[in-house]
Amino acid sequence: MITHTHRPLRVVLYEGNGAIPLDASARAKVMSALLDKGYAVTRTTAQGSPAFPHDDRSLLVLGVFPDQRAPQVEDISGEVKIDTRDITGLDASGVLALVETTRGDKPMNQPGVWKPWFPVIDYSRCTNCMQCLSFCLFDVYGVSKDNKIQVQNNDNCKTNCPACSRVCPEVAIMFPKYQQGPINGDVVNETDVGREKMKVDISSLLGGDIYAALKNRSEAAKSRFSKERSPDKALDERKKCLTKMVSDGFIPADVLAALPSPEEILRKAEEAKARAQAALDAQATSA
Amino acid sequence: MSGPATPKLLYCRCAYAQVVPQGVKDEVLQRLCDSGASFESVADLCEMAAHRDERLKAFAAGAPIRIAACFPRVVKGLFTQCGAPLPDEGAEILNMRAQTAEEIATAMLAE
Numbered sequence: 001m002i003t004h005t006h007r008p009l010r011v012v013l014y015e016g017n018g019a020i021p022l023d024a025s026a027r028a029k030v031m032s033a034l035l036d037k038g039y040a041v042t043r044t045t046a047q048g049s050p051a052f053p054h055d056d057r058s059l060l061v062l063g064v065f066p067d068q069r070a071p072q073v074e075d076i077s078g079e080v081k082i083d084t085r086d087i088t089g090l091d092a093s094g095v096l097a098l099v100e101t102t103r104g105d106k107p108m109n110q111p112g113v114w115k116p117w118f119p120v121i122d123y124s125r126c127t128n129c130m131q132c133l134s135f136c137l138f139d140v141y142g143v144s145k146d147n148k149i150q151v152q153n154n155d156n157c158k159t160n161c162p163a164c165s166r167v168c169p170e171v172a173i174m175f176p177k178y179q180q181g182p183i184n185g186d187v188v189n190e191t192d193v194g195r196e197k198m199k200v201d202i203s204s205l206l207g208g209d210i211y212a213a214l215k216n217r218s219e220a221a222k223s224r225f226s227k228e229r230s231p232d233k234a235l236d237e238r239k240k241c242l243t244k245m246v247s248d249g250f251i252p253a254d255v256l257a258a259l260p261s262p263e264e265i266l267r268k269a270e271e272a273k274a275r276a277q278a279a280l281d282a283q284a285t286s287a
Numbered sequence: 288m289s290g291p292a293t294p295k296l297l298y299c300r301c302a303y304a305q306v307v308p309q310g311v312k313d314e315v316l317q318r319l320c321d322s323g324a325s326f327e328s329v330a331d332l333c334e335m336a337a338h339r340d341e342r343l344k345a346f347a348a349g350a351p352i353r354i355a356a357c358f359p360r361v362v363k364g365l366f367t368q369c370g371a372p373l374p375d376e377g378a379e380i381l382n383m384r385a386q387t388a389e390e391i392a393t394a395m396l397a398e
Binding site: 027031036037042043044045116177178 | 358
């Protein structure tokens, strides 16, 4: 789950007036090193281009300055803390160490520790059918004030579980960090959508009639869709997610009892269905 | 008389997962660095979207903008999900998962 919701600082690689441009190769290495550690980096040149407005409270300006003396700079509004450092002679690892030292113990998210894994809805395809809301066991989805499906609880999503996207009838749910299309956001082709619309009940986990019906589907299509988005696979993944949470020790022993039991799953299913139906009814009323 | 606004440039490193080919993202970054252009770079747009980073709004409001990231459908979705939809016109998304580094760098740095 995400732990930090802000950047402690933004790095500015300054190569504008009053600074000496870095060697191109060194510049790319410095930027790669910082980005791969999770920092945001602005490169500023004398050539310039319109800058984005900044909302950071702390800027670290790096540059190669004459006489190796970084100018002291102050924000005119007094709202932004600006540190400047000369990086003459430092290689990429040296610059990274300097930035890390400047950051100190201020926390930030870092690659390799956590993966941003959550669904992204393509509203140009979504028909607001609420199937994802009914399907997800973890309350990732919710309904907005105007009765539109939306992702409300990113952190509840189980890493590497794209099960909800597999059951979306409109191929409208994407997971950006997934490898294959169309779940990764790749263009949706006709094969992906040319299939029977299906509804999957959450109680499938319990081996009910719907699960049996799905298992008995007459033939598996050979398309990318059928491989990546089949209902059987979705159900398997959902079960795997639950199992993995336990086997990975993701859920402490004292919370284990709260894992969805068959009864709990049924209860959540009913709740989700009720929410979905209420939203659909509200849509119909307002239409 | 002033001409069309110069597009701002944004590069996403996709540092939190190995789904963008390393060679492509390295080459695109190198080409941006070799140019004289100023640009913004972020470790990962998904990471920012995960915590509804306010800076995404600044990016969306900064059009015209060119973004080197991944599939346009998902990039647009990330911004929309954060309440910062990219404009229909003025936001060009280059896909480092599907296009070549040459194509992307050329498009990013086009006059």
